[in-house]
Amino acid sequence: MTRCAITECRDYTEKELDSALLRIIENTEFPEVNGKTVLVKPNILSDAPREKAITTDSRALSALLRYIREKGASKIIVGDSPGTQTGKLSARLSGIEEAIRENGAVLSDFREENRVHSIDGLNLPMASALDEADIVLSFAKFKTHQLMSATGSVKNMFGTIPGLNKSPLHFRYRTPESFAAFLMKIYQECHVDYAFIDAVIGMEGPGPGSGTPRHIGLLMGSANGYALDRAEAMIMGYASVPLIETAEKIQPGISEASFPLLHPSSLIIKDYIRIGEGKKGTFRSLVIGTVLNFFRRSSTDSRPRPSFDISKCKACSRCVNVCPAKALKIADGHVVFEKKKCIKCYCCHEMCPFDAIKIK
Template sequence: MSDFLHERENMTAPLCPLAISKCTSYSLDSISKSVSEVLLPFGGLEAFVKPGQKVFLKPNMLSCKDPSAAATTHPIILEAVANECRRIGAQVYIGDSPPMALGRIESYWNTTGFKKVAEKTGATLLALEKEPSRQIRVNGPAGPVSIHVTEWLYSADVVINLPKLKTHNLTVITGAVKNHFGLLPGLQKAQFHKRFPKLSDFGALMADICAATPIPLTIFDGVEGMDGQGPGGGRVIKTGLIMAAVDPVAIDLAFSAIAGLDPEKIPTLARCRKIDLGPKNLTQVRIFGEPISSFKYPGFQAPAEPIFAKIPGVMVKIAQRLIWMRPKLKKGLCIKCKACERICPATAISIAEEGPHFNRKSCISCFCCMEVCPVDSIEMQTSSLIKLALLAREVKRFFWGEGKTNTSSDVERRSASIEETLTSVMK
């Protein structure tokens, strides 16, 4: 705590402040301590929240999954922040717009643990689809775009962004910037996948929406996160941190550094840099508390590389026959909730006896279906050419490494990776 106090005294105005605290447990005491620490350089939560104010907490409530799946903001993060708001004397409201919660938001609240948080703290849960919304225009990648955002963005006295550390198969990461997308209620989010099928354009739209919906404070749940094929079906990892910033771009830059990802290859951050939204790199960020180097995660798995983003437009039709990624049903898991059918922006899904049937001609490979499936019954299927390319990459890594000295564990890991990739090629 003293380090945070000392560094606050030396805060320099030109740099964007970002505070990081080590936190390895979701116990309420540990989370509350870390939340207090990361807010200290900003003057504490009292610098943002005043007695009698309405505070809208915006978590990531992607899917109807238990907190242990790391697909949603952990409820203890919500509880700690809500407790602090109530201590100050504010009224707390919690809301997000999951892509397929229409008609069953209660089940989301129950499964994610958000309902228990509301009961413990006296917070009010909001079904944003049933709340008023406001139409605004944002600067889209190809011109102005009209969107509807929840009126709570404007009617609340304070909004606090509470994102989760996760990957995303379209935007590489789901961090602070993309969490603003949940301010759009209903199924309009799915329509933007169809309207902006190019990954760079879709990522740019996320940044443009963030720019048009400013939120004064972001508190980032990175105690546990998700890598691999996020945002709903990846691998749970322990990253052990909580961050806070007044600029969501600073959070995502730190996230990319921790994960070892190039910000220029993250569509949202590339767009933020282009439109001068937030700091351009970490040299423009002042770190308080623990250094980013303390949290770097060498084994972080990025999602599958968006192949089509690198192919010239004239070659796309030819390449689609040889290089493709598409959703595939895992046998025996589907519960026929029809969430995938309802969310599909291209209406390419119909429910058959075994589960969803995918119309390959209509499918735009947005993977909204995989994102919303509550039982992970949909996976990403890739063409043999992609699998062979991945195999070649793993073989190269095995023999030449990654610019580092090969330890026995490195060789063992790469051998397992080659075996796994070769198995998938032979399927």
């Protein structure tokens, strides 16, 4: 059985990160990187300062790049392509660009460097670095996610599809379950060899772009991304999340692993602010939230629609550009929402940099 390593990592100091990383690698099936081209896919949802916990922390990424370089990788590529991207991928504010430069890696903008793959009857552009790499690593951030309850190492690889090419896919795969099944296909197409989750500082509340940073103090890694994501969801206090529920239906046992270090059942954060609960909870709210989420997922119609605070809206058009249902436009200096068209994909919420969109 694949091993899934969860270990304490109290902060982002080099000493703490290097020793946590080594414990994880020594206790799991980390691939041999000597002489290989390695692609690392962090979460660069937006070029936000790392304090906001929106991106994989650049110091954690730096620790991994350093390790790979020291182990003799011939080339290291780091890349992503967030849906908000309008120009060339920028990773400056997040510190990721510096981490890449310092460790002799190269940055790949998937929007400029991609090739068409055939998936689920669709011709989809995907990062060409996937073809070049011998080893593919996912490095996600420990975060809640409005549509999928939690985002992790499997969902992270959705970012190999460049920019706004992702939007129509939300229209095609509208429910969390159908989207989860599609994410599985993307993950498989990426041939991910190993996955990490940066859980030193995670995000709770309305993730993945508008939640609140929260200290978790963990670093996690496994060759089995499903096991890793299941462990993350368990630590957040979810009884289940759509990705794992769907994956287990399609391939029973896919998320099973052994835990040589810490076990997620001993790390559950009962007052974690989960999607659908809205406030710091007790054990009672954990149960109520889980039941609510179950019913929300069972019926597409009962899921809430976004609401827009026009006093915060800066008319930046990011939500308009990303909305797959064309339910949004800018008029009179703010966003205008055509409710009936909305398919509740929550892409707009993910993209808004001004906290003007709520899901309640």
